[in-house]
Amino acid sequence: MLKNIRIVLVDTSHPGNIGAAARAMKNMSLRQLHLVTPQHYPHQEATSRASGADDLLNNARVAGSLDEALTGCRLVVGTSARTRSIDWPIVTPREAAAKLVQEARSGDVALVFGRERSGLTNSELDRCTFLVHIPTNEDYSSLNLGAAVQILAYEIYLAQQQDPTVKSDSQRDLATADMLQGFHEHLAQALDDIGFTDPRQSQKLLRRLRSLFQRARPDKDEINIMRGILSAMQGRKSMRR
Amino acid sequence: MLKNIRIVLVDTSHPGNIGAAARAMKNMSLRQLHLVTPQHYPHQEATSRASGADDLLNNARVAGSLDEALTGCRLVVGTSARTRSIDWPIVTPREAAAKLVQEARSGDVALVFGRERSGLTNSELDRCTFLVHIPTNEDYSSLNLGAAVQILAYEIYLAQQQDPTVKSDSQRDLATADMLQGFHEHLAQALDDIGFTDPRQSQKLLRRLRSLFQRARPDKDEINIMRGILSAMQGRKSMRR
Structure with a gap:
């Protein structure tokens, strides 16, 4: 252990x-x-x-x-x-x-x-x-x-x-650090693509969102769902479900 | 001492x-x-x-x-x-x-x-x-x-x-139950608007997302940020930040 x-x-x-x-x-x-x-x-x-x-x-x-x-x-x-x-x-x-x-x-x-x-x-x-x-x-x-x-x-x-x-938590198939990092990079890009982020505030906002998802401790499925949503937000059809 | x-x-x-x-x-x-x-x-x-x-x-x-x-x-x-x-x-x-x-x-x-x-x-x-x-x-x-x-x-x-x-958690200004409910209704609508949800699966998906956000225990600010993102996804400019 x-x-x-x-x-x-x-x-x-x-x-x-x-x-x-x-x-x-x-x-x-x-x-x-x-x-x-x-x-x-x-x-x-x-x-x-x-x-x-x-x-x-x-x-x-x-x-x-x-x-x-x-x-x-x-x-x-x-x-x-x-x-x-x-x-x-x-x-x-x-x-x-x-x-x-x-x-x-x-x-x-x-x-x-x-x-x-x-x-x-x-x-x-x-x-x-x-x-x-x-x-x-x-x-x-x-x-x-x-x-x-x-x-x-x-x-x-x-x-x-x-x-x-x-x-x-230990029984859930939690997302790994690299999966989370990939999700946050995708999130930043998607928010930018839909014109949501104000450049002056985006770092602060992204850290805020990171804190929210760190608390939730998403599992692998959930990260896939969220990335599917992000892709849909971006207007792509590459949903991973 | x-x-x-x-x-x-x-x-x-x-x-x-x-x-x-x-x-x-x-x-x-x-x-x-x-x-x-x-x-x-x-x-x-x-x-x-x-x-x-x-x-x-x-x-x-x-x-x-x-x-x-x-x-x-x-x-x-x-x-x-x-x-x-x-x-x-x-x-x-x-x-x-x-x-x-x-x-x-x-x-x-x-x-x-x-x-x-x-x-x-x-x-x-x-x-x-x-x-x-x-x-x-x-x-x-x-x-x-x-x-x-x-x-x-x-x-x-x-x-x-x-x-x-x-x-x-007791020191954080947590979102109330009604704010959370409003957020989840908004989320369901936004996912529908961007064509993400498959009607046959949407209830299951929404419960999955609900469980994720329950675990995170978002505060009031965070709910406002998330609702701003949802509005931007929907192409509206009514960001509540």
């Missing part, structure tokens, strides 16, 4: 943090490390800090983009140090862990960590089904990347030790 | 771990760092890894013995990576945190971490009221010292927190 949980590190600056993350993961029985455009990798400092978890480093997958690292994932949880203006569901580490473990029974899921200084960009956060915020001292809230991985890996390990009842 | 909680590091080999512990503590609003016979301290690597928590390092107290560092403490909790032969009460991090926070209301308490390689000696463990064990992968159980401090500091911070940071 834990083998289905990907830890995704985006644009990491310090190779030591990659090593610390690998060690934290292995301590908590997580195995799948994905590195999106790491700045220095492989690196001696990563291996040194991994301290015996170098098998995780050797098996880590390096991806050219976040979307690539998320391919096939049915649930994507992003880490966020702050509250955003748009309402996006934010949960505690404990809640996120329970959800990740539960959904990992049915397929791949991802937990995404951003850059050391600046975290995830808005567009990266938009890829996430929901966000997790680690509670910290408000006057000194910037956790070390390895420490953040450690806290969440620990909560995941605890969640997996318990025996949660399987809830409905 | 948290100011009464001492983090005591015994005989630490790597100054980087002292810095990481200071940062982990400050992130979680702990202030009192006690160092028992650290092998290299002060040290540039400690300051570098503390990354802004150097005030904790500057105020750290260096003690010549564990007993000296524990002076005045009403509760002493020791960290242990293993189960000992002698029966000693062992609790989870969550239970230890609750106990530490509760007792810290009344006076000083201590949480003690041992050497990187060998932990606390039996004689040091004997100084403890009880022991805490962080659950880990049995095949790779050796946590980094800074990571262990981070997990326990996090649990202490949570234990002391009264209100969680979760945004609940």
Whole structure:
């Protein structure tokens, strides 16, 4: 089950943090490390800090983009140090862990960590089904990347030790991250085609819609239906039903 | 309350771990760092890894013995990576945190971490009221010292927190039942207008879409946006944004 949980590190600056993350993961029985455009990798400092978890480093997958690292994932949880203006569901580490473990029974899921200084960009956060915020001292809230991985890996390990009842979402054939991204690109195009989007507002509007559909957690059929509607809106007859 | 909680590091080999512990503590609003016979301290690597928590390092107290560092403490909790032969009460991090926070209301308490390689000696463990064990992968159980401090500091911070940071649906301005019903009627009409719905299947399709939007629990703004899109689909310009 834990083998289905990907830890995704985006644009990491310090190779030591990659090593610390690998060690934290292995301590908590997580195995799948994905590195999106790491700045220095492989690196001696990563291996040194991994301290015996170098098998995780050797098996880590390096991806050219976040979307690539998320391919096939049915649930994507992003880490966020702050509250955003748009309402996006934010949960505690404990809640996120329970959800990740539960959904990992049915397929791949991802937990995404951003850059050391600046975290995830808005567009990266938009890829996430929901966000997790680690509670910290408000006057000194910037956790070390390895420490953040450690806290969440620990909560995941605890969640997996318990025996949660399987809830409905894990039984649904949820759309994967790449299917959702394809849908949102189609949606943007279709709204443009029917003249709905005001260029000054379209980014905000699209993020709003993204938030709505992330909450709904559409399954694969529903994405096909919605894309059929979009195609019909565009006046094409390529309905996929 | 948290100011009464001492983090005591015994005989630490790597100054980087002292810095990481200071940062982990400050992130979680702990202030009192006690160092028992650290092998290299002060040290540039400690300051570098503390990354802004150097005030904790500057105020750290260096003690010549564990007993000296524990002076005045009403509760002493020791960290242990293993189960000992002698029966000693062992609790989870969550239970230890609750106990530490509760007792810290009344006076000083201590949480003690041992050497990187060998932990606390039996004689040091004997100084403890009880022991805490962080659950880990049995095949790779050796946590980094800074990571262990981070997990326990996090649990202490949570234990002391009264209100969680979760945004609940009750804080959002959810659409009312009548707004939702109006939206679904509009949706049915719009799909019909663009020739999307197959009469034989439309009831099933509409129920499918209804289930999707029920799950999302749209707020009032979102319903207005969606109705604007529907109007645009229908070729009307009565956008309600």
